[in-house]
Amino acid sequence: MRYCDNCGHKLREDDVFCQQCGHKAGEPLGNRIASGKTGPPGTRRSNVTAVIICAVVFLCVCGLILWYIFKPESSGSGERTAASHVEGAVLSDTVAAAELTAEPDSLSPYHKVPAVSSGASSVVRQEGHDNTAAMTLDGLDETSWQEGAAGPGIGQQIWYELDGTYEIKYLSFKLGNWRGSSYYAGNHRPRVLRITAGGVTGDVTFPDGMEEYWVTLSNSCKADRIVLEIRDVYEGNKWDETCIAEVGIYGKQEEPK
Known part of the structure; x- marks a missing residue:
């Protein structure tokens, strides 16, 4: 052609x-x-x-x-990254089976464990309000720990020193700012918390709701210190702080040898 x-x-x-x-x-x-x-x-x-x-x-x-x-791993939305080192961190290589469960019908033989001190990697300074870690132990829903790092607080920690060594079995949480529904919606709420009890660590994902949640540790967690680390959050619609209103720690004291 x-x-x-x-x-x-x-x-x-x-x-x-x-x-x-x-x-x-x-x-x-x-x-x-x-x-x-x-x-x-x-x-x-x-x-x-x-x-x-x-x-x-x-x-x-x-x-x-x-x-x-x-590709690098992301721990959250946008530019959020977990802090590589936070004061008070507990290093652990053992994974605990930490599961979100219903409130136990009976806590016996476990009971609420007192903490002799508490601390946090950051705190919001606010005139007229105490936002330290101690507010999560005062039994008042309207008070809370509010982290003070830039951004939503990914990687920020709160910790509790116990008055002895306990076998920790349960933890209870009221997450967010419970001063009122507008404060709850306005602040960030933890979505994923990394729980470290003694030598074991586990991540727990929580729903987003203004209610008390319970976590059961299936492994034997003998600890005199509990550390909670924010790994992800539900974003608030007004403020840039992540809050925790109340934390309960339940265990039984180790029998003397």
Whole structure:
């Protein structure tokens, strides 16, 4: 098949000039086959373009696969990252089975464990209000610990020193700012807490609700110290602090040897 070198119009074998544009017809069909020029002039350019497009698509796909394999882990939405080191942290290599459960029908033989002191990695300073970790132990729903780090407090910690070594079995939580429904919605609430009791650690994911939640530790957790770390939050609609209103620690004291 012959085509006009100027406009690509199909030519008959005996055409000397293109009937479409009047351009002189190109070389005979035999010569065109020998030289590899057997299609319209745009065909070779189209083939090159297709090869380039395929190569670009292939490189993009490879890049996406490599990014997915080696992408950094995220601990939260946006730019949130867990703090690499927070004062008071307890290091542990043992994972505890910490599960969100219903309130136990009976706590016996466990009882509420007193904490002799408490602390936090950061606190909001607010005139007329105490927002320290001690507010989570005062039995008042309207008071709370409010972390004071920039952002939603991912990686911030609160800890409790117990008055002895206990086998910890249950923990209870009232998460968020319980001063009122508008304060609850306005502040961040913990979504995931990392609980460290003695030498074991477990992450617990909580629903978002203004109610008391209970966590049961199935492993034997002998501890004289409890650490809670914020790993993720439900975002508030007004303020940039994550709050915890109340924490209860339940265990039984280790029998003397």
